[in-house]
Amino acid sequence: MEDRPPDDTVGINQRAGQLLQRIALLLEAKGENPFRVRAYREAAAHIEGMTESLTTVWQDGRLESIPGVGPSIASKLDEFLRTGHSSYLEELQRSVSPAIESLLSVPGIGPRRARQLVEALNIHTPEELARAAEAHRIRTLPGFGPRSEERLLAAARRWTQREQRLLLGVAWPIANHIVDLLRRDPIFLRVSPAGSLRRMRETIGDIDLLAASHDPPTAVEHFTRLPLVRDVLARGPTKATVLLETGLQVDLRVVEPGSWGAALQYFTGSKLHNIALRDMAIARGLKINEYGVFEERTGRRLGGEIEEDVYHALGLDWMPPELREDRGELQAAAQHNLPVLVEQSDLRGDPHTHTDWSDGTAGIEAMAVAARNAGLDYIVITDHTVSLAIARGLSPERLQQQRREIDRLNRTLAPFRIFQGAEVDIRPDGSLDLSDDALRRLEFVSISVHSRFQMSREAMTERILRAMQHPLVNVLNHPTGRLLGQRPGYEVDLEAILQCAASLGVVIEINSQINRLDLDDIWSRRAKDLGCRLVVDSDAHGPAHFETLRYGIAVARRGWLTSQDIVNTLPLPAFEAWLKARHGRQAA
Numbered sequence: 001m002e003d004r005p006p007d008d009t010v011g012i013n014q015r016a017g018q019l020l021q022r023i024a025l026l027l028e029a030k031g032e033n034p035f036r037v038r039a040y041r042e043a044a045a046h047i048e049g050m051t052e053s054l055t056t057v058w059q060d061g062r063l064e065s066i067p068g069v070g071p072s073i074a075s076k077l078d079e080f081l082r083t084g085h086s087s088y089l090e091e092l093q094r095s096v097s098p099a100i101e102s103l104l105s106v107p108g109i110g111p112r113r114a115r116q117l118v119e120a121l122n123i124h125t126p127e128e129l130a131r132a133a134e135a136h137r138i139r140t141l142p143g144f145g146p147r148s149e150e151r152l153l154a155a156a157r158r159w160t161q162r163e164q165r166l167l168l169g170v171a172w173p174i175a176n177h178i179v180d181l182l183r184r185d186p187i188f189l190r191v192s193p194a195g196s197l198r199r200m201r202e203t204i205g206d207i208d209l210l211a212a213s214h215d216p217p218t219a220v221e222h223f224t225r226l227p228l229v230r231d232v233l234a235r236g237p238t239k240a241t242v243l244l245e246t247g248l249q250v251d252l253r254v255v256e257p258g259s260w261g262a263a264l265q266y267f268t269g270s271k272l273h274n275i276a277l278r279d280m281a282i283a284r285g286l287k288i289n290e291y292g293v294f295e296e297r298t299g300r301r302l303g304g305e306i307e308e309d310v311y312h313a314l315g316l317d318w319m320p321p322e323l324r325e326d327r328g329e330l331q332a333a334a335q336h337n338l339p340v341l342v343e344q345s346d347l348r349g350d351p352h353t354h355t356d357w358s359d360g361t362a363g364i365e366a367m368a369v370a371a372r373n374a375g376l377d378y379i380v381i382t383d384h385t386v387s388l389a390i391a392r393g394l395s396p397e398r399l400q401q402q403r404r405e406i407d408r409l410n411r412t413l414a415p416f417r418i419f420q421g422a423e424v425d426i427r428p429d430g431s432l433d434l435s436d437d438a439l440r441r442l443e444f445v446s447i448s449v450h451s452r453f454q455m456s457r458e459a460m461t462e463r464i465l466r467a468m469q470h471p472l473v474n475v476l477n478h479p480t481g482r483l484l485g486q487r488p489g490y491e492v493d494l495e496a497i498l499q500c501a502a503s504l505g506v507v508i509e510i511n512s513q514i515n516r517l518d519l520d521d522i523w524s525r526r527a528k529d530l531g532c533r534l535v536v537d538s539d540a541h542g543p544a545h546f547e548t549l550r551y552g553i554a555v556a557r558r559g560w561l562t563s564q565d566i567v568n569t570l571p572l573p574a575f576e577a578w579l580k581a582r583h584g585r586q587a588a
Contacts, residue, residue, distance in 0.1 A: 012055055012081075013544070017048035019080055019089060020073065026092040029100050029111050043068035046361045050544060055081060067361065099124035107486055108155045116141060130156035159485075165203035166248070167484060169514025169551050172197065174248060175207045181226060182211060187219045189257055194267040198321045200554035202517045203484060206241075206249040210267050216254035223252050259291045262304030265311075266290040272326035280314050280330065288313075322557040327525075339560050342536075344553045346563040348571055349378035350546065351475065352423070352446060352509065352537035357402050358383035358392045361542040364402075365409055368418050370543035377572045378417040380444045381406065387425040387433040387450075394422065396438040403441070417572055419443045419579070423477060428452045430466025432473075439472045443579055446475040446509070449490065453481060457491035464497055468506045474582055475507045475535055478518040486515065494523055502531040505582070507567050510536045510559075512552030513545075524559030534561065535568045 024040035046067045047054060057063060058081045063074040080086050093101070103114040106126050117123040120141055123132055132138055133153035139146050175193045182191045188211050192198065195208035213219035216238045224232045224240050234241040239253040255263040266274065266289065278288055287294045292304025293313045303309030308318045316333040320341055323329040332338045354360035355367055362370075364381060371379045383402070384393040394402065399422065406420050421444030425433040432439065432447065439445055447467050455463065468476060479497060480489030501508055508527050511518050516539070519527065527534060536552040538545050556566065563569040570578060 012053060013047050013050050016054050016077060016080060017044040019076075019086055020044035020047070023076070023086075023089055023092060025104055026089070026096050026101060029096045029104055029114065030092070031111055039068060039070075040073065043073050045542070048542065048544070050542070102126065103129065106152070106155050106159050108151060113143075116143075126156045126159045129153075165205065165485070166207075167514045168197070168200060168202050168204065168517070168554065169548060171204050171207055171248075172200075172551070174244070174246070175209065175250075178207075178209065178226065178228065178250065181228075182209075182223065185219075185222055187213055187215060187222055189213055190260055192264060194253075194264065195269060198268045199270065199324055200322050200551075200558060202520065202555070206251055208267065209250065209252045210264055211252060211254045212257045212260040212263075213254050214257065216256070219254045220252065255290070257305070259304050261306035261309050262288070262292045263290045265307050268321050268324065270325050273324040273329070276326050276330055277310070277314070280316075284314060286313060320557060322554060323560070325558070339562050341557040342553060342561050342563045342566055342569065344550055345375070346566070346569045347376065347536065347549060347553070349376050349380070349568045349575060350537050350540065350549070351380040351419075351421070351444060351535050351568050352382050352477065352511070353379050353540045354383055354423075355381055357381075357398070358394060359541060364405055364418065365413070366543055367540065368409060368413055368416060370540075370546055372413070372416045374546040374549070376546070377415075378419065378575065380419040380421040380446075382421040382423040382444065382446050385422050385424050385433050387427065393425070393433075396434065396441075399438060399441070415572075417576075421446060421474075423448050425450055426463060426467040428455065428463060430463040432467060432470060436472070439470075440583075442472075443583075444474050445470075445472050446477050447473055448477040449481055453487070453490045455490065457493060460490050461493040461496055464492065465500050468497075468500055468504055472583060473506055474579070475509055476501060477509045477539075478511045478516055479508060479523075480518050480520075482516065482518050484515045484517065489518070495526075498523070498527045498530050498532055501527070505533075508532050508534045510534055510552045510555050511539050512536060512548040512550075512555075513539045514548060514551055517551060517555050519555070519559075521555050521558035524555060524561060528559065528561055528565050533567050534565055536566055537568065 020040045021044045024037045027040065028037045057066065058078065063069055063077055064071065076086055076088050097118060099118045100114045102125050103109050103117060103123065104111065106129065117129065121132055121137055123129050130153060133149050133156065136149065138144050138149040138152060175197055179191045179193065182188045190212040192210050193208065194210040196204045197207060211219055220235060220238065220240045224235060224242055228244050229242045230245045231243040232240065233243060241249060241251050243249055253267065281288045285296050287296050288310055293302040293310055294300065295302065302313050311318045311333065316330065317336055317338055319329050319333050319338055350371055353367055355364050356362060368379060386393045386395045403420050406418050410418055421442055422434065424445055424447050426447050426449050427433055449464065467473065479494065480492065482489035498508065508519055510524055524534065536549065536556050538549050540546055567578065568575065
């Protein structure tokens with residue numbers, strides 16, 4: 001292979017991080033020293049959280065300046081950046097059974113159990129693991145039982161579902177990179193994501209793209225020759241399906257420019273939205289398809305070059321794609337009563353961020369500067385508290401030390417403002433893991449469940465309700481505790497939680513991390529209807545994570561939220577006044 005740096009515009013930091021994570025997984029499979037395994041994972045986390053391109057750091061000879069990257073890891077990164085592959089990873093892959101590697105990808109399975117499953121039951125894949133659990137074969141092994149078998153079955157099924165759906169935050173950057181490449185090619189007049197990706201659903205199937213061109217066959221040919229394409233699965237005069245180097249499938253359809261708007265509406269969906277729209281058209285004697293809007297009786301074409309044609313022909317306002325789920329948007333459009341949805345540019349601050357004082361990858365100043373560069377005016381540092389030892393949770397004494405550092409930086413970075421808060425653990429009995437004295441010294445208190453996810457619905461609901469009643473609590477974080485594709489949310493009565501939050505003035509979080517997006521769109525809209533206010537925040541653990549705010553905003557838009565529903569759209573003075581009022585303080 002010719003030495004060349006990989007294309008830096010497609011997330012080189014993320015790909016390098018994935019390389020190190022893969023090495024860590026295989027080292028774990030071989031039973032290597034846990035500290036060595038952890039070193040690779042920590043280096044991966046730092047690289048994935050960097051805002052500076054890893055290629056630039058490499059070209060400047062600064063790889064070992066990255067936290068966690070010593071000479072050994074730096075040499076492996078150097079090879080990857082020069083050649084696009086890793087001989088060390090390939091060596092590890094040859095030394096580890098593919099079956100063990102495959103089983104290690106299922107949460108809850110470590111190296112010892114993976115080897116046991118392979119050797120005793122000849123299980124090689126997560127799918128085979130699920131079938132063995134369904135047949136109750138796993139419980140017969142030493143160290144396993146019915147409960148562990150049930151947990152492994154659930155984990156294997158979630159793994160399978162995850163493999164079938166892409167996270168929005170994984171698909172969106174890739175799709176937009178391809179869109180940017182196609183837009184630079186003059187054969188393409190217009191290009192856009194379509195399908196569930198354009199509607200910004202939390203997970204999607206394949207990546208669907210739509211393009212307009214006067215020469216569709218040539219446009220299709222140019223698409224299939226993109227450097228990211230590994231295989232062409234299907235190709236015709238107006239559409240093609242390809243596999244990228246990453247293994248993701250992308251479908252492109254090319255239409256004539258005169259049908260662009262109608263095709264974009266049709267291929268955006270959703271299916272239920274389109275069915276309802278076409279029923280409205282039939283009632284008016286019209287026909288709508290991907291080619292345009294037509295009079296049924298005469299066949300006369302009324303429009304279709306722009307998407308607005310489709311909706312205006314039915315007396316409807318155009319609506320953002322995020323609303324097109326047949327949840328009342330057509331009725332609102334007919335009454336000219338669609339909400340003015342919140343935009344990412346409306347956000348003035350981020351009230352959920354972490355630093356290297358707990359489990360973040362960067363210092364307070366680096367996080368503040370990254371937030372300022374992202375267009376924000378303030379952030380709240382919400383490092384973990386003492387109960388979450390695995391995340392180096394802060395004691396009251398360390399919180400006081402952190403406050404002195406924040407005060408110093410506020411003098412340096414003004415008018416940008418850093419608030420000190422904490423992500424306080426909710427204990428199983430509903431109490432908080434900081435004393436009232438320590439809580440009063442904070443400017444912001446958010447609360448989270450991080451343990452005992454298997455509690456009953458009644459017990460978990462009571463636990464959270466009790467915690468929210470503390471008078472100093474500002475925000476309830478990730479209310480369901482779900483991780484998309486990894487674990488379902490815990491059992492909880494969300495209706496009761498949201499009603500309580502509305503009555504107490506406790507704000508509900510929409511967490512923008514791509515595997516959380518918690519609260520989801522349906523419950524976010526319900527929260528709004530009940531009178532709750534919400535925040536959209538990044539839960540950033542590194543400077544690059546402020547980019548994820550777009551995905552939280554997507555959830556908010558799908559939930560019909562406006563800027564008035566989101567607390568952190570408040571300008572800095574208003575946000576500070578809200579905090580002081582919530583804590584019962586008087587403005588100076």
